[in-house]
């Protein structure tokens with residue numbers, strides 16, 4: 303299907319041995335020589351290679367790529383809807399959004415006039431670099447400044463899959479409990495930015511802000527922290543400033 | 558959660574290698590899996606065993622070496638193991654920002670014939 307990344311060759315190969323070979327079975331006593339071969343190869347080698355390709359693509363065009371992960375329902379799409387409508391006038395933005403099923407999220411984003419590509423992953427609980435590479439083929443990336451990638455709602459495995467992004471944003475909302483960072487240490491450790499969303503209802507759900515922030519700092523030592531409400535727009539200016547700085551750095555590097 | 562996909566990657570790698578190096582049977586596989594890789598070993602073994610049925614790796618013994626999470630404190634230079642998910646440096650109580658190991662999902666060796 304695509305010579306670009308060779309994906310037609312990586313389809314699972316069914317190497318049936320057939321019925322007769324089966325009788326031969328796994329038998330250690332029939333005299334053949336066993337040999338140990340050593341090699342070091344990550345199971346994610348292919349993903350990492352394609353992620354590097356995406357990274358090169360972004361670098362060459364000066365595109366800032368932001369991978370956003372959270373549990374389902376934290377408000378990733380809501381954040382992006384507000385973001386693209388607020389900054390989409392001055393900044394060229396596009397969104398790639400992953401869900402197990404439906405293209406509802408892409409439709410929500412397109413309503414704001416933003417180019418959006420939906421990836422439906424079926425049973426796969428994360429986006430990988432290969433999916434992003436093909437989604438990019440459906441976008442006009444000329445002059446694109448910021449590419450948002452909304453990952454599948456899942457705080458576990460997206461942490462293992464490099465997409466070639468510049469920054470990884472982990473979002474949690476105030477309804478998810480102050481100990482969320484303690485429960486998903488791998489994901490939080492990889493965060494460049496942690497966004498705490500739904501600040502508008504923090505009081506109603508008795509969100510313990512200090513505890514939550516302390517937990518984030520403990521588990522995500524590299525990350526900046528922003529508190530926002532995608533619903534009311536509170537705190538969004540700091541997010542736009544963060545994006546602007548990233549985009550400026552990236553486009554300067556491409557010149 | 559994605560153990561099936563990873564096990565499929567392992568099987569694909571084995572099949573590629575068998576063509577490249579010309580072996581016809583895999584008896585054992587050694588992997589190195591970091592404590593921070595997110596891989597659930599039992600689920601991974603189960604997925605691999607199921608997928609390997611009817612292939613040259615059917616019945617292969619899968620051995621997994623665990624790799625601890627090791628951090629490096631950029632403040633004082635101590636290298637330490639992150640026990641119980643704490644990145645706090647035991648020497649200076651600073652928060653380590655660098656991981657030295659723990660994210661591995663590597664195929665290390667295979668016993669073949």
Ligand SMILES: Nc1nc2c(ncn2[C@@H]2O[C@H](COP(=O)(O)OP(=O)(O)O)[C@@H](O)[C@H]2O)c(=O)[nH]1
Nearest residue numbers: 374375376377378379380499500503531532533
């Ligand atoms: N109160 C409140 N609700 C929000 C906020 N952001 C998102 N939501 C609601 O949370 C639900 C899930 O949001 P969505 O953007 O689809 O989450 P996603 O699964 O992370 O993309 C929706 O009902 C949103 O209206 C917010 O800042 N405040």
Ligand SMILES: [Mg+2]
Nearest residue numbers: 378379407452
């Ligand atoms: Mg969404």
Ligand SMILES: [Zn+2]
Nearest residue numbers: 304307308309
């Ligand atoms: Zn492809």
Ligand SMILES: [Zn+2]
Nearest residue numbers: 427428459559
């Ligand atoms: Zn997954």
Ligand SMILES: [Zn+2]
Nearest residue numbers: 630633646649
């Ligand atoms: Zn220290």
